[in-house]
Amino acid sequence: MIVKKFVFIILFINVVFLNTAIAQKDIAVDNIIKKYPKSFNTTEKLAERIQKDFSSEYDKARAIFTWLALNMSYDTKTFLNPPNPKVFTFKNNSDRDKQIQDYEQEMIKKAFRTQRGVCEDFSRLYAHIGVLVGLKVQIIQGDAKTLLNDIGRKRLYSNHAWNIVKIDGKWCLVDVTWGEGYFDYSRKAAIKHFKPIYFDMDPKYFFAKHFPDSGNYLNFKLSKETYLNGPLIYDKMMEGDYEILSPESGVILAKEGEKLFFKIRNLSEFNNISCTNENGERFEISNLKEENNILEFEVLYKKNKGRFITFYRYQNALASFKIIAK
Structure with missing residues (x-):
């Protein structure tokens, strides 16, 4: 029994030291990013600066997250009054793909120039800049739980977008939109409040609030029922590791x-x-x-x-x- 307790203590101490080291690394990256200009002429210029200041995949991924979260603002007007979906007229699949690619590049440039956007813009920018600095990044679309009435609802919606980024061989979960702040439904206003927990979040918390359209994460099938019927958890729950x-x-x-x-x-x-x-x-x-x-x-x-x-x-x-x- 004493041996088991001793092993548990050692493991606990190791976890504490590991978490402390990661937190210190994040703070160091964030402090450098806070000294960056509030805007850059192009995404390429921002990527060049990040490449110059950071060498590891983790630091680059964190740097992009922090700069976007600190300097982008949520577009309340577009969120409350979304435009009609873009309609493409094309001759063949190649023409269609070219038009979609051109449109997405246009949206990326617009969001970066205006420094405003909704979740699709945040996730597109994160993926775009990630690729520029040599990272593998994907955009994931799916359902998000934010309101009391989301508890126990019967169906899923495709109402949100986030990213996964490969860091040292491991796919990590990132939600830059929620890292930037949150939407106050009672005031119908976006509140800017940097929330670093949405970078490399533990999947057990992330998937309590997100459900991908595919229903899968890294070939692991997620439970739709568990997600929909789960409690609504808040940032302090995740920060405290409760x-x-x-x-x-x-x-x-x-x-x-x-x-x-x-x-x-x-x-x-x-x-x-x-x-x-x-x-x-x-x-x-x-x-x-x-x-x-x-x-x-x-x-x-x-x-x-x-x-x-x-x-x-x-x-x-x-x-x-x-x-x-x-």
Whole structure:
């Protein structure tokens, strides 16, 4: 038993040191990028600067992410009033491909010049600049979960775009759009707020909020049902590396007055956990206890409190669940 504990401690220390080293590397790259001009005449000029300052694939991939996230702005007008899809008239497949390629290059130049865009523009730019600095990058389209009503919905939408980039032989997940900030639906406004967690994000978190059109990631089939029925998790959940162990679904069936049981790994601050409905009214939390770095507690369900419950730590949202009355 002592040997097992010792091995666990060694592994834990190694993980902590590894995460610290990666964080320090990211900060070093970000600090260099923050000194870059806010705009460049061409994507080639930005790529040349990145090539000059960074040699590793990881640093180049991070540098592109950080520059775009810091200097691009989300195009609220286009998001709220999307233009009609581009229609191509072509003679043959070769002509079609040429027209699509020319159109995408035009969109890349426009987004880079205006420094505004929606997710398609962010992902196109990331891929384009990535190729210029010698990286392998792909654009992925799929579904994104951002709202309470996304919990437990029945179908997928193709409403978002992101990237995967190959770094030292490993494909990494990148969402520059969400790294730039977020959209406040209550104010119908884009809020600029750099969120570095959306670079090289752990797949277990990434695919709780993203689902590719193909339904696959690196030949691994993802579960549509798990994604759609999963809880809505927020940035602080991922930043803290918290993991929901119970319930297994984000959709909970409950009776009036029933106590709902929750278990969350890596969460331990008893006095800083709260739970509210969609209107900000508090739920009663009871039977809090912690064991082996897992916080357990119960929430008393009341029908008049609405359909959703959200957990907070220090008033920062962690995760939301949908309650269906039995």
